[in-house]
Amino acid sequence: MAEVYNWQIGREMEFPYAESRPEKQWGAVFDINKCIACQTCTMSCKTTWTHGEGQEHMFWNNVETKPYGGHPIGWDTEILDRLGTQNWGSDGVYEGDTIFETNDVDWDDMLIDDELGNFHGEDIEGYRPDDQDWAHPNIGEDEPAGESFESDTHIAEEEETHPMWFFYLPRVCNHCSFAACAGGCPVQAAYKRNEDGIVLIDEDSCQAAQECVRACPYGKSVYNPAESKSQKCVGCYPKVEQGMVPQCFENCLGKIRQHGWVNPPEEADPDNPIDFMVHEAEVALPLYPQLGLEPNVYYVPPINVPTDYLFQMFGPGVEEAKETYKAARRGDEEHRKLRGLLHLMGSTEWRIEQFEVTDEEAIGYDGSGSTVARVPMEEPQYQREHFDAQNNAYRLDVT
Ligand code: SF4
Ligand code: SF4
Numbered sequence: 001m002a003e004v005y006n007w008q009i010g011r012e013m014e015f016p017y018a019e020s021r022p023e024k025q026w027g028a029v030f031d032i033n034k035c036i037a038c039q040t041c042t043m044s045c046k047t048t049w050t051h052g053e054g055q056e057h058m059f060w061n062n063v064e065t066k067p068y069g070g071h072p073i074g075w076d077t078e079i080l081d082r083l084g085t086q087n088w089g090s091d092g093v094y095e096g097d098t099i100f101e102t103n104d105v106d107w108d109d110m111l112i113d114d115e116l117g118n119f120h121g122e123d124i125e126g127y128r129p130d131d132q133d134w135a136h137p138n139i140g141e142d143e144p145a146g147e148s149f150e151s152d153t154h155i156a157e158e159e160e161t162h163p164m165w166f167f168y169l170p171r172v173c174n175h176c177s178f179a180a181c182a183g184g185c186p187v188q189a190a191y192k193r194n195e196d197g198i199v200l201i202d203e204d205s206c207q208a209a210q211e212c213v214r215a216c217p218y219g220k221s222v223y224n225p226a227e228s229k230s231q232k233c234v235g236c237y238p239k240v241e242q243g244m245v246p247q248c249f250e251n252c253l254g255k256i257r258q259h260g261w262v263n264p265p266e267e268a269d270p271d272n273p274i275d276f277m278v279h280e281a282e283v284a285l286p287l288y289p290q291l292g293l294e295p296n297v298y299y300v301p302p303i304n305v306p307t308d309y310l311f312q313m314f315g316p317g318v319e320e321a322k323e324t325y326k327a328a329r330r331g332d333e334e335h336r337k338l339r340g341l342l343h344l345m346g347s348t349e350w351r352i353e354q355f356e357v358t359d360e361e362a363i364g365y366d367g368s369g370s371t372v373a374r375v376p377m378e379e380p381q382y383q384r385e386h387f388d389a390q391n392n393a394y395r396l397d398v399t
């Protein structure tokens, strides 16, 4: 029986293959509160990786407006509908089925050492988006949910939720610990690298079965009709191998993204930025953990969006994550380390593997211990005299 332990759902679950964790796991934290949907990330990936024939509909990085946007269209409502009831116990254990359990399959028949003919990855719950679903990369942009209100209404920053709301959700492949694309591939062309946990498709082996496209619930494996191959985000492995962050991270204008290694909770290192946000501060949460893939992109939830919507999207812990984030932004001493780390996000093209926060600054170190980023805890400010006698001019700005 291929039983694996998925810490994000707090229990063992069925999976096509036996559990095998890589030496290191590619990971990321995105702070949704800072994303401005400029799509610079989208275009930096597009111009780097998917500008060829047959890739016109591919956006390995996309940014969609929630709750109504999505690429491919409706990817999350499609899979959530198929999943059935999704209850979480008060102990944080998921009580519903994952996409590997919905169809009640005996995965014994398809372990890796079995005959390929025995393989039945199509039993992973999923669907294949059609051409129209891929044709509208930014549908629903800026479409709000909730109640309208008078334009001069003042909403305090700390107010729990806004009556009218939307938020931007940037998405890349999650380089899942239990990758459905790899689990569904009948010829094992989709695989997970042992050295960094990046999930790739070997195009020489790909037989165009498109089972990875059907199995990936996040819509991040995409078919290239010109090449007759399925393709997906490669985690920018050539940069990652050099200790750098991926293209869409380096070019993020809002500095909302942090790349690094993520460990399982029992091996968490509090001075590793991703581990700290995921396991220590518990301010960053996985996207739809109930699907069962243990995705490795984590999100700081948007603080002014209704919690019930966010609970479905990020699972238990969302309320606490919002409160912790708000406290760090307020400057509470208890969350000073998190505040410093939030300052460090997006500050360098090098991967920060360790960090520390001193009285004056937050400092990031690479894998060899060299300093790669220093950011002041307080931005120095100089207020000009209101009247500039030299130029006989009044100044109102602060620099
Ligand atoms: S997000 Fe989809 S394509 Fe990426 S590793 Fe997970 S299952 Fe595979
Ligand atoms: S990590 Fe690299 S390949 Fe993946 S979406 Fe970002 S830029 Fe594209």
Ligand code: SF4
Pocket: 034, 035, 036, 037, 038, 039, 040, 041, 042, 063, 168, 170, 251, 252, 253, 254, 255, 256
């Ligand atoms: S570049 Fe950054 S801020 Fe701009 S849309 Fe992408 S994730 Fe959001």
